[in-house]
Amino acid sequence: MAQLKMYWVKGTPIRELTLPEGYSFSVYDGSDEDKLAWLACCRNGLINDDDGFDEFDSRITYRKDCKQEDVFFLDYEGRHVGTITAIFHPEKNCGEVHMVGMLTEFRGKGLGKYLNNKAVEKLNAQGVDYIFLTTDEWRKGAVKSYLSSGFKPVEYDEGMTQRWQAVLEEYGIDSVDMVDEDANFFKTVYRQGLQK
Numbered sequence: 001m002a003q004l005k006m007y008w009v010k011g012t013p014i015r016e017l018t019l020p021e022g023y024s025f026s027v028y029d030g031s032d033e034d035k036l037a038w039l040a041c042c043r044n045g046l047i048n049d050d051d052g053f054d055e056f057d058s059r060i061t062y063r064k065d066c067k068q069e070d071v072f073f074l075d076y077e078g079r080h081v082g083t084i085t086a087i088f089h090p091e092k093n094c095g096e097v098h099m100v101g102m103l104t105e106f107r108g109k110g111l112g113k114y115l116n117n118k119a120v121e122k123l124n125a126q127g128v129d130y131i132f133l134t135t136d137e138w139r140k141g142a143v144k145s146y147l148s149s150g151f152k153p154v155e156y157d158e159g160m161t162q163r164w165q166a167v168l169e170e171y172g173i174d175s176v177d178m179v180d181e182d183a184n185f186f187k188t189v190y191r192q193g194l195q196k
Contacts, residue, residue: 003134004143004163006151008095008120009183010129013150017117025118026080028060028071037073037080042101045139059099065089066098072118074102074111081106086119088126095123095131100142112145120149130183137167144171153178155186165192 019025028034035056039047047055060066066087074082082102088095097119102111123131133151135142153164155178168176168191175194180186 002157003136004160004167005132005134005154005156006146007154007179007183008131008149008151009179010124014120014124015113015117015149017114019114022077023111023114024075026073026075027069028073030068034073034080038071038083038099038101041073041080041083041103042099044101044104044107046099046101060085063087063098070122072115072122074115074118076106082111082115084115084119086122086131088123088128093127093129095119095126095128097131097133100133108141112142113149116145116149116151137163140171143167147171147173147176152176153189154181155179156181161187161189164189169193 028038032053035053038056038060039051043049043051047059060071066085070087071085072083073080074084084100085098086095087098097116100112100115120131131151132154133146135146137143153160153176155161161178164176164178168174168189173191175188175190178186178189
């Protein structure tokens with residue numbers, strides 16, 4: 001089954017957020033220590049528990065257009081507790097949110113919105129027309145966080161409307177605008193209980 005795809009479209013308002021006390025952002029410094037921290041943050045369903053540096057390399061180092069400065073860490077009192085990668089694709093003038101992960105003990109605290117915001121700010125400053133990401137329905141916290149950060153569902157595969165209706169129903173969200181693959185408005189999707 002295809003993953004859910006979401007777009008943040010140029011012109012969407014960017015929330016002004018202030019990190020909670022003790023939190024800050026840093027950029028991947030190329031060290032083995034940072035690679036280990038990235039692996040730890042991504043072991044919540046993004047990678048396998050026994051994955052090592054080759055997984056980091058395949059997901060980050062060898063990715064087209066991905067640069068060292070595209071990998072951000074959310075830090076708590078100097079410790080890397082979350083990560084997000086924000087890649088600019090110049091040939092399409094778009095951005096990509098990639099490999100968003102958080103250490104288990106920091107999940108469920110609403111910190112994803114700060115990671116999303118960091119990626120959107122960085123890519124928006126690069127002048128992208130839209131930012132895309134893919135995710136799965138079972139990553140409920142992530143999907144909800146993306147929606148609250150201004151990402152919209154994309155109609156790009158059979159059954160997407162029905163899948164999004166079910167997601168909205170589960171989250172108690174009445175409706176959301178859906179875009180097509182060209183980032184243009186497609187239609188408003190309503191949760192299952194409010195189908196029009």
